[in-house]
Amino acid sequence: MTLPVTVVIPTFRRPDDLVRAAGSVLLQTGCPPFDLLIVDNDPGASAREAAASLRARLPASITLSYRHEPRAGVANARNAAVETVRTRLIAFLDDDQTAAADWLASLMDCHTRFPAAVTFGPVRTVLPPGSSLHTDYLKEFFSRPEQGATGYMAKSFGCGNSLIDLEAIPPGRPVFDASTNETGGEDDVLFSRVRLAGGRFAWCAEAVTFEHVPVSRASLAYTLRRAIAYGQGPITQARRQTPPDWPAILFWMGVGAYKLVVNLALYAWGWLTRSPDRAWHIDRAARGLGKLIWWISFRFYGASRL
Missing domain, CATH: 3.90.550.10 (Spore Coat Polysaccharide Biosynthesis Protein SpsA; Chain A)
Incomplete structure (x- = not known):
């Protein structure tokens, strides 16, 4: 049925x-x-x-x-x-x-x-x-x-x-x-x-x-801001637990630091060589940054658009 x-x-x-x-x-x-x-x-x-x-x-x-x-x-x-x-x-x-x-x-x-x-x-x-x-x-x-x-x-x-x-x-x-x-x-x-x-x-x-x-929205200026917010996702979930899962938060911060450093280096090389893949690297770097600044809220909807 x-x-x-x-x-x-x-x-x-x-x-x-x-x-x-x-x-x-x-x-x-x-x-x-x-x-x-x-x-x-x-x-x-x-x-x-x-x-x-x-x-x-x-x-x-x-x-x-x-x-x-x-x-x-x-x-x-x-x-x-x-x-x-x-x-x-x-x-x-x-x-x-x-x-x-x-x-x-x-x-x-x-x-x-x-x-x-x-x-x-x-x-x-x-x-x-x-x-x-x-x-x-x-x-x-x-x-x-x-x-x-x-x-x-x-x-x-x-x-x-x-x-x-x-x-x-x-x-x-x-x-x-x-x-x-x-x-x-x-x-x-x-x-x-x-x-x-x-x-x-x-x-x-x-x-x-x-x-x-x-x-x-069809620009890095928009997508990178969203990428930072997406990067915060795992830590946001850990913070919502009662009590907050601090070991998980610290783990994801470590992951974020690694992704930020590695992908910034790859982006810099891609920019110098004009690689078409460089946008993915700066996106991944932004997601890593999000895990390091997890306490900052990025607002895209609701009252923030009024």
């Missing part, structure tokens, strides 16, 4: 991107009727008109709902979705993504064959026209690489392009930790809880989405 599902698109001040993302959802094929929920996380409700315009394009098989969550923050937006949906399954699509026509059908088929708390699919990068410097690096940075054949796996990724089974995640509300509203990582916190509770993750190689990178 196919379980009912809601596709959720959280959005923040990207009405044009929202229309593009939702438009790809309206073109889904091979799946039973489903709900589409747009969660507008802008206090000014900037997505309201875009959501209204989509109603005129709705096929009979899709029910569209709009939820305004005025408290800006990625965790708040996702929690609002969990509070609103009437289905057991939630398929999350980011507002800067689009989905292949068989995306939802593939996720649902995977969940039937490989029941899991969370199912993930690949994300492919679409760079803005004119991007030429560090193209290969940028494509890899914004993508979610293939993980092999469809089936169970140990890894977890971000919420964008994921299917969450609300009955298979640990109990307790809110589902997403509000302390991550501005920094992101709300998905990492949840999926760590899932892992500790014995929940399973699955990979659906056929459920492809595309991430459309704006010009403002």
Whole structure:
């Protein structure tokens, strides 16, 4: 039996991107009727008109709902979705993504064959026209690489392009930790809880989405800041334990120092020789730096963008 599902698109001040993302959802094929929920996380409700315009394009098989969550923050937006949906399954699509026509059908088929708390699919990068410097690096940075054949796996990724089974995640509300509203990582916190509770993750190689990178993000100036924040991830998890896991924190700081020194040297050599690989080295150096300055929060979402 196919379980009912809601596709959720959280959005923040990207009405044009929202229309593009939702438009790809309206073109889904091979799946039973489903709900589409747009969660507008802008206090000014900037997505309201875009959501209204989509109603005129709705096929009979899709029910569209709009939820305004005025408290800006990625965790708040996702929690609002969990509070609103009437289905057991939630398929999350980011507002800067689009989905292949068989995306939802593939996720649902995977969940039937490989029941899991969370199912993930690949994300492919679409760079803005004119991007030429560090193209290969940028494509890899914004993508979610293939993980092999469809089936169970140990890894977890971000919420964008994921299917969450609300009955298979640990109990307790809110589902997403509000302390991550501005920094992101709300998905990492949840999926760590899932892992500790014995929940399973699955990979659906056929459920492809595309991430459309704006010009403002297609540069090292943006990606390196994100790389520093990503580098903080293992220490953030160690700090969240009660009590904090100080041996792990010290271990990861040592790893960070090594990565910083080695990759700065490799980047310097790559810059001198104009190696096309140099962007990866400075990215790894930035992730190492993140482990050394773990107490500094980098804010990308929520109130930090108001």
